[in-house]
Amino acid sequence: MQFTDCAACPLRPRPMFLPFTPEELAFMRGFKTGERLVPRGGIVLAQGETSPHLYTALDGFGTRSILLEDGRRQVINFVFPGDFIGLQAGLMGEMRHTIQASTPMRLCTFRREELWTLFRDRPDRAYDLTWIAAVEEHFLGETITTLGQRDATEKVAWALARIWQRLVALGLGDGSAVPLPFRQHELADALGLSPVHTNRTVTVLRGLGILRWTRGRLEILAPARLFALAGLPQAHEERRPLM
Amino acid sequence: MQFTDCAACPLRPRPMFLPFTPEELAFMRGFKTGERLVPRGGIVLAQGETSPHLYTALDGFGTRSILLEDGRRQVINFVFPGDFIGLQAGLMGEMRHTIQASTPMRLCTFRREELWTLFRDRPDRAYDLTWIAAVEEHFLGETITTLGQRDATEKVAWALARIWQRLVALGLGDGSAVPLPFRQHELADALGLSPVHTNRTVTVLRGLGILRWTRGRLEILAPARLFALAGLPQAHEERRPLM
DNA sequence: CGGCAGCTTGACTACGGTCAATGACCGTGG
DNA sequence: CCACGGTCATTGACCGTAGTCAAGCTGCCG
Missing domain, CATH: 1.10.10.10 (Winged helix-like DNA-binding domain superfamily/Winged helix DNA-binding domain)
Structure with missing residues (x-):
């Protein structure tokens, strides 16, 4: 499958994102395994599911939500381009919420098993990942x-x-x-x-x-x-x- | 100052915590720099503060809360023995919420600057830290x-x-x-x-x-x-x- | 042109907030 | 030993924000 090379990532040059070092870029090119398209209304990851993939939203928007048994639904937050998806599945084994596309979405895919490699070989990237989790935690507190x-x-x-x-x-x-x-x-x-x-x-x-x-x-x-x-x-x- | 050696940690042997490998134990003994006592009602970390320390609650209970300008207060969650405190200050520079002791608390102290050492030298501990952040993130979603x-x-x-x-x-x-x-x-x-x-x-x-x-x-x-x-x-x- | 998804508005209801007073327990000092 | 004050829990009366039910409306797509 043909997909965007990280070197030509349309997202990374934007001012809201920190630049990569050449080493980081090289690592991420190897870390990324492909792309996935999800239509509007489609499920990116489902609550209860163990996914072999982690994602970064490349384009499009979605929601993270928790579904209760009786059908009530709480949207935890919204997913924007650049957001990392699936940390829970990666670390805890199973998704505890559902990610659904509000518009058609394009996702970069990573292999879940490579997450440990990231921690072992790229402490800078591991640090960034934890930073993302900490910022998310703060945002949920604000919510x-x-x-x-x-x-x-x-x-x-x-x-x-x-x-x-x-x-x-x-x-x-x-x-x-x-x-x-x-x-x-x-x-x-x-x-x-x-x-x-x-x-x-x-x-x-x-x-x-x-x-x-x-x-x-x-x-x-x-x-x-x-x-x-x-x-x-x-x-x-x-x-x-x-x- | 006299304080509990990690080898004799009263918390770690409890069934709810994962055991340390000998290497982890050795590292944590070096990572821990002391203890701190906070009286009932005392502030462990204040919203807006940059702290040189991170903590693990060793004994006692507390609350994490966000204060609004007009005096309204939201308790984000409760702090129990074994909880890690200050990841936000460690990674984001400044606390976005206040931690207050509901009972007298005893805390293990760590030096904030050592956090990067942890990511560089102990990927297993860095992974655990991110795991903790991910679990917390899920809990906040449930909240x-x-x-x-x-x-x-x-x-x-x-x-x-x-x-x-x-x-x-x-x-x-x-x-x-x-x-x-x-x-x-x-x-x-x-x-x-x-x-x-x-x-x-x-x-x-x-x-x-x-x-x-x-x-x-x-x-x-x-x-x-x-x-x-x-x-x-x-x-x-x-x-x-x-x- | 019909059908559908999503937005808008009205009428009524109810869950939870506010204000206020009382009560139970505890530590302190006379 | 008891009186006092403080903190926290409890209860009553009334009120207001947001929920529910239901009916139209708008714009879009086939």
């Missing part, structure tokens, strides 16, 4: 804080601010607006709100002149007000390593 | 699911089931009851409920004959019903590495 302490308006503002921040960092969007690949239903599942109340809340933010959101296009008219509501500093994220 | 999807009764049942499970795994408790070092107020902050409603909910569980909880002592009368309410399998946790 818990949002679900536990903030009301519906603050919740929606927080989620849209975080998503917008990330999309802008990725270089998507044309200055005033970004393409928003998630549905209100997914936002509701991420915030523990009903779809109906999520919609009402978005309507309120629209009415306040803070944003516009129609047909997969999100425009932030008053970023300062959005971030204030979200309880976030209006700063750009730190650059992150890419796996 | 998000609880806060987002479950009602107050399920929330309280989940938290008490998880805490009980952990205390029993640590070998605390005398078969029927465990010492519960947290206050209802902290449980409320962990679940995003008001203290009043948390209390009412505990009262309901008591009325159902599922548990007793008085004066720091928790007795589970009907574990099966508690775990069913919590949406958890009634299994013991996997053994975990100790840092």
Whole structure:
């Protein structure tokens, strides 16, 4: 199968990612074993599954979610290009959540067994991997804080601010607006709100002149007000390593 | 300062922790630089702080929490003996949450700068550290699911089931009851409920004959019903590495 | 043009929050 | 030894945010 050489990776040169050393690049070229395409709505990794592969999202968007027996669903967070997928399966043996594509996705594939090689031979890459896990841990803590302490308006503002921040960092969007690949239903599942109340809340933010959101296009008219509501500093994220 | 030699660690022999190889033991003896005592209510690490130390909780209990500007507080999770503290400070430079002692705590201290040595020289220990981060990540996902999807009764049942499970795994408790070092107020902050409603909910569980909880002592009368309410399998946790 | 997915709005309900008072237990000092 | 104050748990009355049910609406694709 033909696939993108890491040397020509479309993601890595973007300003939000840390550059590779030549040694890292060489290692990652060997680490990457191929690519995989997942259609919109498709399952990348399923809860309970042991996967022989780990992934990095190369293009497209998705959700990580936990499904309860009775059908309730919680979106843990959203998956963006550059995100590493499957650390749990790699280390703990089995996925504890499901990753589903919200848009068509293109993934770089790695062999799970090579993970130990990475720790043994490339402490710099192992460090980066742990750094990614620590940042993710912090983000989940922020999510818990949002679900536990903030009301519906603050919740929606927080989620849209975080998503917008990330999309802008990725270089998507044309200055005033970004393409928003998630549905209100997914936002509701991420915030523990009903779809109906999520919609009402978005309507309120629209009415306040803070944003516009129609047909997969999100425009932030008053970023300062959005971030204030979200309880976030209006700063750009730190650059992150890419796996 | 006099402190416990890792060879005589009171924690490591317990069944919930994986054993050390002789090499690991030797390394950890060098990695550990001392101990620290924190009184009840004391701050182990403060949000925003850059700490020169990392810790493993040797004895006592605490909370990790995020404080908002307006005084709201979210307990992210609880800290038990054997937990590693400060990975964020170690990797990301600055703590994003506060760790506070709910009981007097005794901590093993490590030097932050040695973390890179660990990755370079001990890939097995680096792997364990990442494993710990991945397990924590999964646990936070479960917490998000609880806060987002479950009602107050399920929330309280989940938290008490998880805490009980952990205390029993640590070998605390005398078969029927465990010492519960947290206050209802902290449980409320962990679940995003008001203290009043948390209390009412505990009262309901008591009325159902599922548990007793008085004066720091928790007795589970009907574990099966508690775990069913919590949406958890009634299994013991996997053994975990100790840092 | 029909069907479907996703968004929007209205009416009613209920879970959990808030405010406030009381109670139980414990350590301290007179 | 008991009175006091503090912390934490408990209970009652009332209120408000968000959930539920249900009906339309919009835009898109076949």
